[in-house]
Amino acid sequence: MEKKDRIKKDISRESYLQTVIRRFKQHHLATVSLVILAVLVVAALLAPIIAPYNPDEIVGGFSKAPTAEHWLGTDQIGRDVLSRLLYATRISLLVGVLATAISTVIGVILGLIAGYFGGAADMIIMRFTDMVMSFPYILLVLVAASIFKPGLWSIILILGFVDWPGIARLVRGNVLSLRESNFIKSDLVAGMPLPYILFSEILPNTAAPILVYATSVLALSMLDEAALSFLGMGVQPPTASLGNMLNGAQSLTVLTKQPWLWIPSGLMIVVLVIAINFIGDALRDALDPNSGK
Template sequence: MTAALPAGVVGTELSPAGHARRRFFRNPVAVLGLVVLSLVVTASVLAPVLAPFGPNEIDLQAVRQPPSSLHPLGTDSTGRDVLSRLLYGGRVSVAIGFLSAAIAVTVGTLLGVVAGWFGGLVDAIISRVVDIMLSVPPVLVVIVVAGVLGPSVPMLIAVIAGLSWPSSTRIARGVVLALREEEFVQAARVLGSGSGYIIRRHLVPGVLPPVVVAATLLVSEAVLLESALSFLGAGVRPPQPSWGNMLTEAQSLTVLSSMPWLWLPPGLMIAATVLSAMALGDGVRDAVDPRRNA
């Protein structure tokens, strides 16, 4: 005869993914980060629907006008609607952040798993390349490449991804070095499983949680780097809007003191995106940590 379960206790045990999901949604800061980041991405994707004007639509009779019912966030130095440019600029900045992070994490994870699993000469070569890449100042590289090839969105994505993968490689390599000594991996080797199967079945799933956290941090770093480079003129080329080149309006003391609608909206969007991505990453890290109680 089976004893009755206490009230409120479900008869089926939660899976590890279920425990992680529950821990994540119990973290209010992480949930807030997810909500804010989702809103930013949604607004950027729906920019053609939400924007009241075209991003490059000029009205010379409404130059640097303060917020009004027609222009909720005012207009810039050529009469373009700030809200419209903010939404379209988000498409560029967010796309650069997510795409460069995705490429960097994919390449870095694969190289880190290979280095950690095979070791020896392969590990030595990859580790030395990582050390070299980490010593390269990214801003200087992008400025040089932009001077040679010209600033563009594909150039930014390629260069930021090319300079960001070493951090993921180090994380993946460290996890694999620990996993390769675990009993289940040793058992798979004894049973004759090949390296490809072990990497796919045992190593990559173990590497994914910390790599996902690294990916969220890379998104915030990429958005900040794009904004800084566009502000310096080495990033997204005007008139295409991005949050970074919208901040170039803030180079005048007059604008900073008396026209905050020109620089405050893009600055707040950059800060909100970066902080929410970091909060999301911290929440995911805490949620997938098996040492934490359910």
């Protein structure tokens, strides 16, 4: 009984950050996923140092099986698959992070404007948001990718400008409830400037759901990049990405007799997306103020 009382007392003294960390640690899969993601991110960032070969250099025979010299074998033109995998992970993470950042900034700004000002601004922004969301998502991405020249920055901008409506609606909903709260009304009475109210009072109080939603956008952006690069509409060779490394797996011969050409990149996509989704689920529970844990 005394032990339980001590635990309750310790919990009551926790700061908000300590509470979030404690709740996050209760999700064991998310904790493991965070470690795995951290290792993969570090490996990708250090690719120029730890990659055994230049990813674009022909260093062996064509489509050679894994050996002690080439741990994951070589691709169709003799490039080291492990080196290309490290650089491809770096590119895919870059696409995911930058596309998520762009869509989050656009969604947050439009959501703040629509939710706080209401009226005509809210109607115009939300009708435009509904119009964008009414198009099938993958069709919208494919059309945009076919219009613009394929490449790394094209795919980042396309995904960034397509993924914002969900964040905008989320922020608008939170702002609608926050603007009626007492602390916002007291700021208005005190004559606080609008930027202070929006970015110092309202935005921090809606940051938690934005962060959780951004993790799902991150995973989706990486999947979209892989799909578009697989179809030849995303990152273009010789630059390695997880999607264009899978491009060679369209052949039945490669699928059945040369699995080292597609399993590493396919497995990397699966691991990254699952890890990010587990982390997002744990963050949702950890940041929930109504959670009793």
